[in-house]
Every structure is written in structure tokens, then in C-alpha cells.
Amino acid sequence: MTRPAPTTEPSGLRPVSGHQPAEGGIAARARATADAPYLRDLNPEQREAVETTDGPVLVLAGAGTGKTRALTTRLTHLLTTRKARPGELLAVTFTNKAAREMQARTGDLIGNVVEGMRWLGTFHSIGVKMLRRDAELVGLRSDFSILDTDDQIRLLKQLIVADNIDPKRWPARQLAAFIDRWKNRGMTPDKVPAGEAFAFANGKGAELYGAYQQRLKILNAADFGDLLLESFRLLQENPDLLKSYQERFRYMLVDEYQDTNAVQYLWLKLLAQGHGNICCVGDDDQSIYGWRGADVDNILRFEKDFPGAKVIRLERNYRSSEHILGAASGLIAHNEARLGKTLHTEIDGGDRIAVQGVWDSGEEARQIGEDIEQAQRGGHLLDEIAILVRASFQMREFEERFITLGLPYRVIGGPRFYERLEIRDALAYLKLVVQGDNDLAFERIVNVPKRGLGDAALKILHGFARSARVSLMQAATSLIETDELTARARASLKGFVEDIARWRAMIDTTPHTELAEIILDESGYTAMWQKDKSANAPGRLENLKELVRAMGEYENLAGFLEHVALVMERDSGPDEDKVNLMTLHSAKGLEFDTVFLPGWEEGLFPHQRAMDESGHAGLEEERRLAYVGLTRARKRAKITFAGNRRVHNLWQSAIPSRFLDELPEAHVDVEETSGGYGGLGGFGESRFDRRQDFASSYDTPGWQRARRAAGDGATPSRGPRTIEGELVATEDPAASRHMVGERIFHQKFGYGRIAAADGNKLTIDFEKSGRKKVLDSFVERH
DNA sequence: TGATGCTGCGTTTTT
DNA sequence: CGCAGCATCA
16 A cells, blocks of 8 residues: 655754654554555645744645645644643634634535644634633622623713713714734733823823723623633733743644734733744735734735744645636735735646726616626536625616626625614523623613603612712612602503513523513514514514524523624625625635635725725735635636716726736636627717726736727826816717817816826816716816 | 704725 | 704694
């Protein structure tokens, strides 16, 4: 029987000398690993990533290179070779989905369910776990509740108002964003730089942050940011505790390292100072969450942060065809801040990336709809088709089109199940029953449905609770024995308090799903929506049913509530064959045979705001987003761009995305537009053919042909391509050479004089509307 | 308490 | 333009 070459002790296995002798002896272990069936299907790089167990390791895993396989095999290897017991592995991911997949696939490899991997989970869930164990060290009790963004904002608003700050001028949302950013960077209120604290309410920023943190402790609550920051603080301020964790975690594994933010990095760094066996897996080219605190530099800096680190590149792509990979690689090569990888695929040939220009977003949707129908006739599964958009407003047009065509589709992403109003209300009821002192839950539902407990009654209640230093529920219990409240409010509050108490008494005797139904029913909450005649009321009732159904998967109410804040996801069981519609961001990690990428226009993609706010770094992140989009495709990818797009109900002409120019010609086919636009009625061919309006320096033969057909020879200059201008037919399509100082007429802006010209882009001082940038084809000489 | 009108905003989203 | 959130009025 032929065996793979004796890769027993690749030099990378023990990069650090002076390590303790291997348990069981090197030879014995070598025999064990060479035989291990789980290693057989790995390529040499994956295998190295698995077998380089000790010391810091960075696995740069390109798109589709079998990252998850390497990762789960690594866990399997550590367990099988007994380098660590399940409880000694720390494995962190960003999403619950990724954590579940890691758990399941490791189990598959080992051959049965892995038990005791208690430290496999998201950063947040592991943070919660640490905090619950030692909550008092950060000023919480172990049953602290977890606030979501909505609670957070309500709370901040109270604080802003209490501080006599105008909440309109200084919105709580904005403060929440600041606080989030501070927490992401590992800053407690006292560490906020003075300059930044000033950014909110003239210097009240840090103060409010401090007040908010205090309030959270009083409420025995933590927000999402705290789960990271407070668990970091817990470790940092308690050396003995830190030491015990450092000793516990013999091996650490971090998925999607490019998405880590500063606190996560600091947290990992602390823990890794123990055994030093930290393996981070990621792809700098797929870092697309910079805007919410992720710091690509973490991955770029890895070798500096962890001296002696071994860097392993996974560059064999098993997903995409040659052309798709070639196009994506060519595109991402335009980024400067990257470690650099060269992906290869053995899937030869296939179709080139199709690029097509269309008249407007309507035609784009029609065209893609047609393409999909054609694919479907050819036997293509709709499940294997995805449309990836940059911004969610782009989805509407596709949905409308698909409904007209009767083409089944599903939208992935969108508002989260547990963020819905009715779900949050229902959860507040359940929380209040389980955790009587949860003031936020109390506030939320004490008058939902309406019980006649208005502002006046609540003010008295709040005042009493504050002076007596008790929870709102305790305050209510006392108040109903007095005459502080009006008779009506008192009776109503009494009913409410008694209801909650009655339900609480049922916790141990009633199955929790049944109890939930009783609560929703007897509280009048269900009835409230049944009476509501608005269009979304039936949907809300459906969601409540879904909530109760989801609860059935947990042991009891407390168990359900513990998970719900962190783990609850929308129901998405496998259903019929449907086209997938989602944003590029939510497509990360997924793959499809065929991918449509609409809206590749300057301003939309790359998005103007990303560039305005983050400049070059923003542009590079947009480019990574394009790379993520392309690499989702196994066999076919088609990019479209529209010459006109309606934004905020204004028609804007657009020019093709610079990313199109960055795709290597050899992997691209420019499709000449089919007759799809013929039915536009009034908007005839001549207009469409005037494609030079959004011409680029794109240079494939097909493109040139298309250009020649359009009668344009000039290559407009590069430069910032934010061009606004309403699309209006010009009489003379050849009128494109204008001089500075020339007087012109524009359909929308009237008369003006040219202040500057840059290719076909003119800066004009209009007599009535001031300085504007317009395209030369929209102005006439005068 | 509910209805009505006004203002401001309009990229991506996990936990 | 369309929507959400808020304030104001009846």
C-alpha cells in the first residue's frame, strides 16, 4: 500500500526549539499522524497549517482555498494527538454560524460529536462566558442581561436628556456610535482622548460614556461592546485569573482574523502570552468590515505582533474557474495594503466574466431576469444563482422584476428577527417574568398594550424607584399599596404586577412554550395585534408564533433567554429552489455557480461615501468587496453597469466603475447589449448608443467595438468620477470640445460659464445655480 | 391618546 | 420621493 511520502516531521512542525519533548516520542506520533485518515485529503499547505501546531501561526487563506477544512482538521489533529483536551482549546469565530459549522465539521472528522469544546464560539459568546463566571470583578452580577442596540439608544437618550443636552442636536444614535467605537478600541471612559470626547456635545462625550457605564452596572446589564471590552478588562485587571486562562488554553484558534478590532486583538494577545500557540486564519483581501471597527492592520502586522510567527499561504483555489479567479486576482492586485497571495485553480476554462452596460436600473433588472430564465431553461438551479448588490436599495428593482416574471427569489440578510418590534416586546415580557428587576424590560412593556399607565404614572414610579433605590418592579409593588397614583393607574398597575407574579409562579410547573403563549395571550399582547388593522399586523402575529416555535428548541425559558440575545437568527430552513438576492457584505463565505454583480458604477460601487469618509483606505475596502463578490462564483459571473440610475428619485447619469478597468482583459467578455432596451418607449437607440457619456478607458476588443459603434474615439481622463447631471438628450452628440470661459446652456441649470474642463467633465459657474460639475454632452454652446 | 403634519435623511451589519 | 421619528394639536 502506497503511503504519502513521510511528511512526518516537516521543518515547520517545530519552529521553536527548546520545546518540551513530545509526549509519546516523535516517532510514535509521526506514525500516528501519517496514518491519520483525516490528514489524507489535505494539500501540502493545508497540511502544514494543520501540523504546525506550536508557536504563532498565520494562515492566509484565500477565497475558496479550503480554509474551514484546514481549520477543523487542525482542531481534530490537536485532539487526536492529545496535544490538548477539548476544554483546553480556545476557538473563536465572528458569527454563530461559523462557530456551529466548526463544531459540526470537527465532529464529522473525529467521527462523533465532540463534547467539551466549551471555548468554541464567537468572541462575544466567549466574552459572556468569562464575564458570567467572574462578573463581580467588573461590577456586574452573573445574571447580567445583554442589551441590544435599541435598548442602548433608549438608555443613552435618557442620559442625554437628563444632562439637559438637546437630543435633536446631539442624537443618541451618534453617541452610541462613538461609544461603540471607543469600546471597539479598548477604551474605558477614562481613556478616551480629550479631543475625541469633544466630538460629542462640546466635550460631554466621555462624561456621558462614563455615566452610561455606571447606569449599565446599576441595571446589571452589558451591551455588545462590553462583552468584549469588559472581558478584556477582566483579564487585564486580574492577573491571577488571566494566568489561569493562559494556562488553560493550550491552543488558540482565530477565524476571520482580518475582521478583528482592537479590543479583540488585545484580548487575544493577553491570552496568547501563555502557551503562545495561537493560530490565526484569515484573508486580508476579504476584510470588508473596516467601517465597523475591524482593523486590517491586525492581520498585516501579525508577524510583528507575534515574533517568530510562521506564515502559511493557502493559494490553491478549489472553487472558481480560471477566468473568475484571474479576474478577481487582477482586480485585487490594485490594492496596496495587502500581504499578497497568488491564487491558482485547476478548474480550467469556463466562461469569461461577462460585462454589460445597460441603459438604466430597470433594464438591468430585465436583463438579469432574462439571463436567469435562460439559465433556468438550461437546467440551472435557482439556488445556485445569486445577485449581489452593493446597497440594499438596489434590491427593490430586482424584486419587482422577479415578481412580474414569477421567478422565485429569497432575500438574504435584512432586518434581524429579534430586532423586530413585536419580538422585542414579547422578549421583554419573558425577561420581566424571569428577571423581575429588569428595568428596561419593564419600561418597554408596562404600557404595551395600553393600560392607561401614561407619563404621569411612570414619572411617579421612576421617582420612587430612584429614591428608594429599588427596581421598577419593586417600586410598582410598593406603590400599589399606597395612594400615590390615581385610582385608575393604581388598579391597572396592580393588575400588571399581579400578572407578572402569577406567570412567574408558573415557570416551574408549565412548559415554557406554553407559558409564553399564556403570557402573550393574557397580557393582551396578541389581542393588540389582532385588533390592529395595518398591513403588517398579520406578519407580526406570524413572527410571534415563530418565536414560540423557536423557544421549543431550548430546555427552558432561562436557557432560551440566555441564548436569544447573542444567538437568535432568522428562520431560514431549506425551502424551494430560489434565486438568492443579497448585499455583497452578506455574501461573504457563500458560493454559487452563477453570480450577478449589478451596479458597477462610480459612486455606487465604489461607493462615494466610503471614499469621502475613508479616502484611499475606503477605496481599497470597496475593492476588496468587489473581490469578495467575484470570488463567490464557481462557474459564471456577470457584471452590469447602468448609464442612468435613480438616486433619491433623481435620475443621475453614471459612469462605469473604475473596477471594470482593473479587470484583466483576458478574463473578460464585454457583451454588446441585446435588444433588451428596445421596449423603453421614447428612449431609443440613439441615446443608448451614446455610451461615451459614461465611457471609460476600458480597452478590450469588444469594448472598442462597442465604442466605435457609438462613434466615440476619445478616452476620457481619469480623476474623481463623481459626476452629477441629469440626463437630457442633446441635439448634437459630437459637441464635446469645450473651452474654459465659454458660455453654455444646460437644460437643468440654465446659462453658465465654463470654469474648468477635465476631459468630458466640466466645472461650470451657472448664473442661477452656482458652481456645478456636469458632463459636456449635457451642455450646448451659447 | 391618537391623528396629523413636519423635518431630516437616504451604504455596508454582527454580536 | 418615501419613510421614520418626533412634536404638536384636538
